[in-house]
Amino acid sequence: MTYRTLIPAALAIVLSTMAANAREITFTTELKNYGGDGAYVALYLTNEAGQYQQTLWIAGEKSKYYKHLSGWARGSGQRSSEYDGLTGASVAAGKTMTVTLDLADSLIDSGHQIRVDTAVEDMRDNRYDVVVPLTTEGVNQITAGRGYVQSFSYSF
Amino acid sequence: MIRKLHSILGLSAVLLVLVLAISGAILSINPTIERSQATVMGTSAITVAELTGKLAKRYPKIEQLQRSPSGTLIVYYTDNNQAGADRIDPFTAETIGPYTVPAFKTWLKNLHRSYLLDNPGRIAVALGALVMLLISISGTLMLINSTGGWRHFFRPIQGSTLAQRLHSRIGRLALIALMLSALTGLYMSLETFEFIPDHQTAEPAFPQQVDGGEPAAIGSLTALKNIPVSELRELVYPYPQDAYDVYSIRTQQGMGFIDQSTGQLLAFRPYNSQQKIYEFIYMLHTGEGLWWLALLLGLSALTVPVMTWTGIQVWWRRRRAIPRIRNNSKAQSADSIILVGSENNSTWGFAINLHDALNSAGYQVHTAAMNKLADTYPKAQRLFILTATYGDGDAPASARQFLKRLQQVNDSEGIPYAVLGFGDRQFPKFCGYALQVTDALQQKGWPALLITEMIDRQSSQTFARWGEAIGQKIGTELTLDYSPPQPKTVTLQLTDRTDYGEQVQAPTSVLRFKMADQAQPKGWLQSLFNTSKLPHFEAGDLVGILPPGSPVPRYYSLASDSRNGVLEICVRKLPDGLCSNFLHNLKTGETIEAFIQENPQFRPASNKKPIILISAGAGIGPLIGFIRNNKSRHPMYLYWGGRKPESDFLYQQELQIYLDDNRLTGLNTAFSRIPENSGYVQDKLITDTEHIRALVQNNAQILVCGGRKMAVGVSTAMNEILAPIELDVASLKADGRYREDVY
Numbered sequence: 095m096t097y098r099t100l101i102p103a104a105l106a107i108v109l110s111t112m113a114a115n116a117r118e119i120t121f122t123t124e125l126k127n128y129g130g131d132g133a134y135v136a137l138y139l140t141n142e143a144g145q146y147q148q149t150l151w152i153a154g155e156k157s158k159y160y161k162h163l164s165g166w167a168r169g170s171g172q173r174s175s176e177y178d179g180l181t182g183a184s185v186a187a188g189k190t191m192t193v194t195l196d197l198a199d200s201l202i203d204s205g206h207q208i209r210v211d212t213a214v215e216d217m218r219d220n221r222y223d224v225v226v227p228l229t230t231e232g233v234n235q236i237t238a239g240r241g242y243v244q245s246f247s248y249s250f
Numbered sequence: 251m252i253r254k255l256h257s258i259l260g261l262s263a264v265l266l267v268l269v270l271a272i273s274g275a276i277l278s279i280n281p282t283i284e285r286s287q288a289t290v291m292g293t294s295a296i297t298v299a300e301l302t303g304k305l306a307k308r309y310p311k312i313e314q315l316q317r318s319p320s321g322t323l324i325v326y327y328t329d330n331n332q333a334g335a336d337r338i339d340p341f342t343a344e345t346i347g348p349y350t351v352p353a354f355k356t357w358l359k360n361l362h363r364s365y366l367l368d369n370p371g372r373i374a375v376a377l378g379a380l381v382m383l384l385i386s387i388s389g390t391l392m393l394i395n396s397t398g399g400w401r402h403f404f405r406p407i408q409g410s411t412l413a414q415r416l417h418s419r420i421g422r423l424a425l426i427a428l429m430l431s432a433l434t435g436l437y438m439s440l441e442t443f444e445f446i447p448d449h450q451t452a453e454p455a456f457p458q459q460v461d462g463g464e465p466a467a468i469g470s471l472t473a474l475k476n477i478p479v480s481e482l483r484e485l486v487y488p489y490p491q492d493a494y495d496v497y498s499i500r501t502q503q504g505m506g507f508i509d510q511s512t513g514q515l516l517a518f519r520p521y522n523s524q525q526k527i528y529e530f531i532y533m534l535h536t537g538e539g540l541w542w543l544a545l546l547l548g549l550s551a552l553t554v555p556v557m558t559w560t561g562i563q564v565w566w567r568r569r570r571a572i573p574r575i576r577n578n579s580k581a582q583s584a585d586s587i588i589l590v591g592s593e594n595n596s597t598w599g600f601a602i603n604l605h606d607a608l609n610s611a612g613y614q615v616h617t618a619a620m621n622k623l624a625d626t627y628p629k630a631q632r633l634f635i636l637t638a639t640y641g642d643g644d645a646p647a648s649a650r651q652f653l654k655r656l657q658q659v660n661d662s663e664g665i666p667y668a669v670l671g672f673g674d675r676q677f678p679k680f681c682g683y684a685l686q687v688t689d690a691l692q693q694k695g696w697p698a699l700l701i702t703e704m705i706d707r708q709s710s711q712t713f714a715r716w717g718e719a720i721g722q723k724i725g726t727e728l729t730l731d732y733s734p735p736q737p738k739t740v741t742l743q744l745t746d747r748t749d750y751g752e753q754v755q756a757p758t759s760v761l762r763f764k765m766a767d768q769a770q771p772k773g774w775l776q777s778l779f780n781t782s783k784l785p786h787f788e789a790g791d792l793v794g795i796l797p798p799g800s801p802v803p804r805y806y807s808l809a810s811d812s813r814n815g816v817l818e819i820c821v822r823k824l825p826d827g828l829c830s831n832f833l834h835n836l837k838t839g840e841t842i843e844a845f846i847q848e849n850p851q852f853r854p855a856s857n858k859k860p861i862i863l864i865s866a867g868a869g870i871g872p873l874i875g876f877i878r879n880n881k882s883r884h885p886m887y888l889y890w891g892g893r894k895p896e897s898d899f900l901y902q903q904e905l906q907i908y909l910d911d912n913r914l915t916g917l918n919t920a921f922s923r924i925p926e927n928s929g930y931v932q933d934k935l936i937t938d939t940e941h942i943r944a945l946v947q948n949n950a951q952i953l954v955c956g957g958r959k960m961a962v963g964v965s966t967a968m969n970e971i972l973a974p975i976e977l978d979v980a981s982l983k984a985d986g987r988y989r990e991d992v993y
Binding site: 129131165168217220221 | 313314326328331332333335351353356359360448455456486489491492498
């Protein structure tokens with residue numbers, strides 16, 4: 095089973111009108127069989143220096159546990175305005191989460207990085223489970239995570 | 251009411267509570283295991299700076315350092331892009347071994363928290379905890395009730411069956427712990443569902459100002475030098491390439507951040523009271539960091555399966571015992587009221603027969619236990635009271651509250667009544683309680699419908715005659731026809747007998763029986779269930795024997811346990827005794843029809859206190875059984891009276907054996923027909939006053955078995971002996987320390 099999550103149409107339009115040139119990007123995150131409850135996962139963008147830019151997706155229902163996605167929590171300040179409409183169910187061990195959304199062209203090949211934080215109840219938190227640059231070259235390249243992420247890739 | 255609530259709650263949530271209890275009991279072992287593997291002693295003398303300084307060499311890729319409540323230190327690191335975790339020694343920082351959480355433990359924890367069903371499961375768990383709490387509270391109230399108030403809460407508990415006694419005794423021990431588990435569990439559930447404000451909200455914000463300079467060696471950070479290892483909960487390292495990142499730390503007091511360059515503590519915030527309350531409750535519930543509490547709670551949780559099983563048995567027995575009454579009208583609307591006083595439910599059969607007869611004659615009948623006497627019966631025109639008598643003229647179980655309640659009833663005119671007593675003419679106070687009730691009604695000035703009648707040994711003829719008389723009074727023909735059902739009997743075969751006392755006109759025999767040989771060859775099913783095994787009984791229980799030609803059983807105290815493989819009784823031959831004569835004439839190999847009736851009130855207590863056994867003649871029966879099965883060499887003292895040592899010294903050789911192997915501590919005999927020092931057993935007690943007083947002061951239990959006259963004599967003597975130490979038989983009886991089996 096995969097979690098295929100599409101950004102709501104209205105928001106997609108807003109995003110594409112904001113940036114003249116936008117692109118549909120699909121992020122695929124496969125989790126290891128770490129043997130625990132469903133994982134909370136944060137996908138977000140930072141600049142080259144690692145400073146938080148924008149939230150892409152938060153998997154996990156209860157916002158009170160979001161602080162365990164510590165890299166993201168620190169950057170975003172956990173403000174709900176940062177992730178409104180960008181949340182979904184937590185991801186069970188061994189499953190794959192696929193998220194598709196529109197991103198401005200200007201964010202690609204401009205030194206931005208995609209970061210993934212993961213957390214599981216009663217298990218360790220993984221800040222920066224995955225860190226990959228968002229580049230045209232990186233399309234379909236599979237990266238292994240340090241924590242619960244088995245593999246991560248994106249395509250556009 | 252409370253009892254009803256208790257059983258409804260218990261039965262409805264049996265599975266919910268059982269799963270919680272068993273999984274909780276298994277989880278409760280963890281804190282002890284963790285504690286035994288952790289090094290805790292002396293860790294307050296080393297600082298986090300010292301420890302992390304050493305760790306920096308061993309684990310260059312360290313990301314997190316954690317100290318569990320039990321004191322286990324865990325490092326989390328990433329090596330070649332693979333996350334790892336090790337347990338380490340706090341003094342040397344050496345690796346003890348890899349840290350893993352077994353999948354079973356995770357599974358069990360989830361089972362305990364949510365029945366593996368996530369949110370719906372968590373709600374069910376909260377319900378389970380609530381039910382557990384309510385069961386404990388209602389159980390406590392019932393215990394207080396049955397022991398007669400708070401102050402007597404720890405008195406010995408009496409119960410008519412093993413299941414009942416186990417249920418109350420184990421329950422009493424486990425109550426507090428079970429309530430604690432349920433209450434703390436419920437608190438945590440309420441927090442999960444945010445009925446109680448979440449404790450995790452109060453955290454310091456990430457510091458705005460970070461030095462950003464060259465990171466200093468961790469061992470040199472000032473803030474860490476001030477924190478002993480024993481105070482640490484978690485230290486999260488900054489991300490290696492990020493100069494503006496910080497260490498975040500949680501200690502026993504609070505949480506904050508440490509600048510990786512200056513080593514200063516930034517934005518530290520102590521835990522607020524919300525957090526502290528939660529942590530305290532969490533600790534009480536899980537026993538994390540408090541291993542002995544965890545074991546105690548786990549042990550108590552293990553009683554839940556036992557409590558469930560015994561509880562269901564008690565409930566089932568009670569339910570089965572409640573007689574089914576068809577067309578029972580409400581007390582408010584009935585024109586005829588039947589109240590029943592019964593000890594072991596046999597009187598109910600008669601009452602229901604009367605109920606049905608009146609009912610089919612067109613009356614609106616309300617039948618209930620005497621304890622259920624209502625404040626008023628607005629439509630009632632007649633009241634029937636059918637009651638047995640318990641012991642020496644006392645109220646039977648279902649009538650204990652009756653006389654007290656009657657005082658409160660304020661029917662100025664009163665209802666015409668008829669009392670019918672049930673009993674056995676052999677006993678001195680035949681229908682004594684029925685007569686007491688009659689007196690009370692008379693004093694209240696209620697009119698008698700019919701003079702009080704007494705039924706001897708469940709005679710159906712007398713009952714039918716009484717029905718005719720009632721019918722004439724109320725102007726309706728009543729046909730009462732009831733004979734009590736016989737209990738299911740087994741056939742026993744006499745294997746051997748020892749006869750005593752012929753010479754002193756007190757023929758007494760010890761008779762031993764086994765299950766009669768089955769004529770048919772045994773099938774596999776029979777051999778599987780071993781049908782030739784004796785039914786279960788213990789010394790002190792009663793065997794009901796049906797003599798040929800009489801439907802009424804006679805009861806004898808048992809001198810053996812069923813596990814002794816033999817059913818033994820000691821029977822004195824009475825001149826006119828139908829059953830005792832039948833038994834005395836029984837030859838080896840001949841058979842009797844018999845059934846077991848439990849008599850749990852007459853048994854030695856299971857504590858380590860001394861036991862004084864007192865009897866005369868054949869009354870030694872159950873007592874010899876207690877001594878014979880005294881495997882734990884409990885101090886037991888026997889006082890026994892006979893007539894002449896050469897003739898009726900029952901069990902003389904056996905008693906000598908028990909004295910030699912310490913199953914019996916002391917033996918005192920009195921003989922009434924010897925030339926010198928003759929006397930009764932009560933005289934022997936008086937002679938031994940000092941010793942008995944000392945034993946009673948040492949919390950001895952006293953068990954008396956024998957004839958009524960002897961029992962009165964013993965009781966008088968004991969009162970005389972105990973008066974100087976301000977005790978008497980009545981107060982010992984109330985404490986359950988003086989028990990009688992009298993015939």
